[in-house]
Amino acid sequence: VSETRLLLANIDEPDLHTIGVYERLGGYGDRLRKALTEMAPDEVLHELEVSGLRGRGGAGFAMGKKAAFIPKGGMDKYLCCNADESEPGAFKDRLLMQKNPHLLIEGCIVGAYAAAANKGFIFIRGEYEHQANILEAALAEAYDKGYLGERILGSDFSFDLVLHRGQGAYICGEEMALLDALEGKRGNPRLKPPFPANQGLYQGPTLINNVETLCNAPLIAEKGGEWFASMGEGDSTGTKIVSISGNVRRPGNYEVELGISCRELIYGLAGGPPEGRELKCFFPGGSSAPVLTRDHLDLPYTFEAMAEAGSMLGSGSIIVVDDSVPLVRLALRLAEFYRHESCGKCVPCREGTNWTVKMLERIDDGEATPMDLEIMAQVQANIIGNCLCVLGDSMAMPVGSMIEHFREEFEQHIEQARVRRGLEEAQAFGAGELAAAAEAGAA
Amino acid sequence: MTEDSAPTPDERMQAAGDEGALRAARIPPGWDEAVRLEEDPATIPDPATVEVPDDLRAEIEAHMAKYPDRHSAVLPALAAAQRRHGWCSPEAIVQVAAVMQVTPAYLSSVATFYDMLRTRPVGSRYVYVCTGVACHTVNAKAVYDALVEEAGEQGLEDVELREFECLGACDMAPMASVDGRYVGPLETSDAQELVAAMKQGRQVLPGRSLEDPGYRLPWEGPA
Numbered sequence: 117v118s119e120t121r122l123l124l125a126n127i128d129e130p131d132l133h134t135i136g137v138y139e140r141l142g143g144y145g146d147r148l149r150k151a152l153t154e155m156a157p158d159e160v161l162h163e164l165e166v167s168g169l170r171g172r173g174g175a176g177f178a179m180g181k182k183a184a185f186i187p188k189g190g191m192d193k194y195l196c197c198n199a200d201e202s203e204p205g206a207f208k209d210r211l212l213m214q215k216n217p218h219l220l221i222e223g224c225i226v227g228a229y230a231a232a233a234n235k236g237f238i239f240i241r242g243e244y245e246h247q248a249n250i251l252e253a254a255l256a257e258a259y260d261k262g263y264l265g266e267r268i269l270g271s272d273f274s275f276d277l278v279l280h281r282g283q284g285a286y287i288c289g290e291e292m293a294l295l296d297a298l299e300g301k302r303g304n305p306r307l308k309p310p311f312p313a314n315q316g317l318y319q320g321p322t323l324i325n326n327v328e329t330l331c332n333a334p335l336i337a338e339k340g341g342e343w344f345a346s347m348g349e350g351d352s353t354g355t356k357i358v359s360i361s362g363n364v365r366r367p368g369n370y371e372v373e374l375g376i377s378c379r380e381l382i383y384g385l386a387g388g389p390p391e392g393r394e395l396k397c398f399f400p401g402g403s404s405a406p407v408l409t410r411d412h413l414d415l416p417y418t419f420e421a422m423a424e425a426g427s428m429l430g431s432g433s434i435i436v437v438d439d440s441v442p443l444v445r446l447a448l449r450l451a452e453f454y455r456h457e458s459c460g461k462c463v464p465c466r467e468g469t470n471w472t473v474k475m476l477e478r479i480d481d482g483e484a485t486p487m488d489l490e491i492m493a494q495v496q497a498n499i500i501g502n503c504l505c506v507l508g509d510s511m512a513m514p515v516g517s518m519i520e521h522f523r524e525e526f527e528q529h530i531e532q533a534r535v536r537r538g539l540e541e542a543q544a545f546g547a548g549e550l551a552a553a554a555e556a557g558a559a
Numbered sequence: 560m561t562e563d564s565a566p567t568p569d570e571r572m573q574a575a576g577d578e579g580a581l582r583a584a585r586i587p588p589g590w591d592e593a594v595r596l597e598e599d600p601a602t603i604p605d606p607a608t609v610e611v612p613d614d615l616r617a618e619i620e621a622h623m624a625k626y627p628d629r630h631s632a633v634l635p636a637l638a639a640a641q642r643r644h645g646w647c648s649p650e651a652i653v654q655v656a657a658v659m660q661v662t663p664a665y666l667s668s669v670a671t672f673y674d675m676l677r678t679r680p681v682g683s684r685y686v687y688v689c690t691g692v693a694c695h696t697v698n699a700k701a702v703y704d705a706l707v708e709e710a711g712e713q714g715l716e717d718v719e720l721r722e723f724e725c726l727g728a729c730d731m732a733p734m735a736s737v738d739g740r741y742v743g744p745l746e747t748s749d750a751q752e753l754v755a756a757m758k759q760g761r762q763v764l765p766g767r768s769l770e771d772p773g774y775r776l777p778w779e780g781p782a
Contacts, residue, residue: 128781192627204692204725211782214769235627242638242675243687243726245739246770278625283634284674286724300633302672318627361693361729366778368730387778403692403725435693435729449695453724459672 117376117384120347120355123331124371127215133250135257138218143334144263151226151337152271160230164333166341168353172208173198173289173326174402174430176419179227179333180341185313186231186321194322195228195236196298196312197330200282200289202241204403204453205433208357209327211369213240213247216331217254221277223330225263226337228275231323236277239294242284252279286457290505291324293459304461305505326431328357349375352418356432360386363393363438372417379413382436389438396439397521401430403450404510406517407437426517443522444529447515448476454511465508468499472515482537484530493519601653601663609657615643619658629659633669637676645683645717647676674723682719686757687736691725697744699733705750706735713754728769730782741769744777 121127131137139145151160165180186193197220201209213220224236240248255277258264266274280298287293288303295317297303316322332354336344345353352374358381361367365387372381382388382398389395397407400417406427408415415421422429437446455469475492478484496512503509519526618639622632636659640651647670649663656663670676688703703722710720726741728734734743737757742764745753749764756763768774769782776782 201727202725205729206725207727207729210727241727242634242673243723243736243739246741280631281635281638282673283638283676285672297634298631299628300630300669302669359729361732362696366776366780367732368776368780368782399692433729435696437696441696446692446695449690450692453691456724 117380119371119385120373121371122335122355123212123216123219123328123357124369127211132215133217133254135218135254135261138216143218144222144258144261147334147338148222148225148263149269149271151334152229152269152273155337157230157232160226160337163336163341164230167332167336167344168341168351169329169332169336169344170352170419171326172328172332172356172432174203174404174428176429179325179329182313182325183227183231183323185311186233186323187314188232192235192318192320193231193233194317194320195224195231195233196291196294196317196322196324197224197236197238197327198289198291198294198324199238199240199244199327200294201244201327201431202286202289202457203431203433204450205359205361205399205435206402206431207359207361208369208432210244210247211357212327212331213244213251217247217251218258219331219334220251220327221254221258221263223333224277225268225275226333227323227325227330229273230333231321233321233323234273234275236275237280237298237317238277239280239282239288239298241288242282248279248281255279285459286453287459287505287507290507292505294324295322302459304459305507307504347373349373349416349418350420352420352429356417356429358417359431359433360436361433362398362436363389363395363441364436365390374418375416377414378408378417378434381417381434382413386434386436389436393438393440395436396441396443397437397518399427399433399435399437399514401428402433403435403453403514404428404506405430406513407521409521442529443518443525444476444479447518448473448480450514451476451511454507458507462503462505462508464499464502468495468508469511471495472511479526479530480533482530482533482535484533486527486530488530489519489523489526603660603662604653604657606657606660609653611654611658612643615639615654616658619655623659630661632659633661633666634673637666637670641676645677646680647678648680677719682717684717684738684757685719685721685736686753687721687723687726689724689726689728689732689734689736690722691729693725693729694732694734697732701747702733702735702745702750705747706754709750709754713758715754715758718757728782730776730780731769737763742767 126132126141169179170176228236264277282288285303288297290305292306293303312322312324348354355371356374357369357371359369370385397409399405400408400422408427412425419429451472455473458465458469460466496516499508499512619636622635623629636655640655641647644651652663652666656666671678690699726736728741731743733745753763
C-alpha cells in the first residue's frame, strides 16, 4: 500500500514554509501567473467544477458548485478559509499550515479569483499558535513578493488576506458560527438560508472552504479539472489526506487516492492496533461520524461508500478503537465533548447533549437499567435534524451507532456496574453494621 | 484584605451558610459574580478617563484596522489584553472597551464564550491537556491526573492546568499544549519534569515538541 502525494508531495523538504523554497519547488510564479493572467475567473471556476473536488472539511459539498453560487456583480465579496480544525481526530490542516503555508495562501488567491472576492480571511483556531505564527510570517513574505495586495503579478486582480485567530470553540468550525466569530461575536450558528454564498460575512457573498480544499485549487488550475477527476473513485475524486489516530501503531497523516479500502488505511498504512489487541470499531470521519465495525473494513474509503454504510467520510479522520477501550466510557467522553462545545442556542442540542452525558454517567455508576438505552436512543433521535447546525447531530449519530452496533456491550456494562455498585453498598452497609455491633459489645 | 473593609459578595454568601451559595463563593471574583444592582449598568467607557497602556492600545488599533468592521477585532483585542493582564479582568475589559468603543457587557459576553479567554484569575500561563476522543483511547486522563497531582506537590502557581477538548494533534496522543507549545506523546512519568520545568521557567520537554526541528513520533514517522 502506498500513498499518492500531491499536497504532501514536498512536505519533508526542509524550510518548505519559506517562500524561496516554495517557489523553487514550483509554487506561485508561473503557475499563479498563468491562472491570474491567462485564465479568466470563469475558466478557473470551470476547472474547479470539472474536477469534482468535494469539500474536505466535513460536509463534502462540491467546491466548484459552491463557488459558482457566488453572485456576479460589483459588491464586496469575501473568501473565508476555515482553518478552525477542531474535530476530534482531525490534524491534517495543522500539518499543511505548519509545513506548507504558502500552498494555502496560493489556494486562497486562486479560490478568491474564481469567486471574484477581493478580501479574504483565514480563520485559524487559537490553539494553533505555532501554525498561526508560521502563517503570519508567510503572509508577510507573500505581500513582499507581490503575490498579495494590489494588482497581483500585473493582473487586474487585487486580493487582501488576513489571518484571524479564534480563541477556542469547536463550534466556530461550523461555517455560520465561524462568520459570527469573525464578526466579533459569540460563535452562534445562524439560520440557513440565506446561505453564506448570498449573505455571509458582513452580509456580503462569502465563499467558505476548508484548508485542504483550497490547497487543491492551485494544482487544479494548473493541471486542469480532468486531471484531478481522473483520480479517485466515482464522485469522490482526487486524493485526500487521511488523519489516522487512536489505537494504531503508526498514527499520522496519509495522503491517498480516494477509493482505497479502509483495511489498507488502518492496517496497511497505520499498522493496525497494537500487538495482541483487536479492532473493535472505528470512526471513519472524525468523532462526529457514526462508528463502523470490523465488518466494514473492506469498504472503499469514499464519500459514497461511507454514507451507504450509515456513516460519513467527513473530514477524513479515522479514529481506531481497539478492544481495550470500554465503549460506554468512550461514548461518555464523546458526549461530554459535545456538551461542552454546544453553544446553547438550540434546546435539543443543549439539553440533549447534557442528558446524554447524565444517562451515560448513570450507566457507569450502576444506576441504570437496560430500559435507559431505549430512552437514550430516543433522545438521540429527537436531536437529529432539529437544530440550526449539526453539532447536536454529531453527538447523536455516533452515540446512537454505538448503541446500535454494540448493544450487548452496553447491556453488559449496565449489569456489571449494577452488580459492582450493589456489592459496594452491601460491603459499606456490612462494615457499618459490624462497627455498630463492635461498639455495642465494647459498651 | 483588611479587617475593616466591607464584606465582599462572596463573604456575604459564605456568612449566609447556604450550600449553593458556598459553592458559588468558591469561584474567585470576576465577571461571574452577582451584579451590583445599586450601580448603573456600564456604558461605553469614556476614552479620556480610562488609562490604557500605549502598547496595548496600539495593538488593538492595529487589529481594528485590518477589518472592514472594527467589531471583528474583538477576539484579537481580548487576547492581547489577556496577555497583558493574565486574564480578562474587569480592568482589561474596560480598557479594550475604551479603545474599541463598545460596552464592557458586550465584551464579557464574548469572553465567556471562548475557552482560551479566562474570565477568572486562574493563572497567566497554561497547560491544556488534551482529553479528546482520540487521546481518550490512549488514556490521556491518567496523564492529566498525574499532572494535577504533581502540580499540587510541587506547588505550581499562576498556571491554568486543565483538561482541554481535542487540540488537533491526535498523532502525538496523549499530548498537551504548554503555552501553545505542543508536547507529546506524554507518559504519566513525564509529569514531574514538565511541572518542574514550568516552575523554573525552563523550556518544557526539549526535543519532544512539534515545534522542535526534526521532531519524530515514537514510530519514527513525521508529525
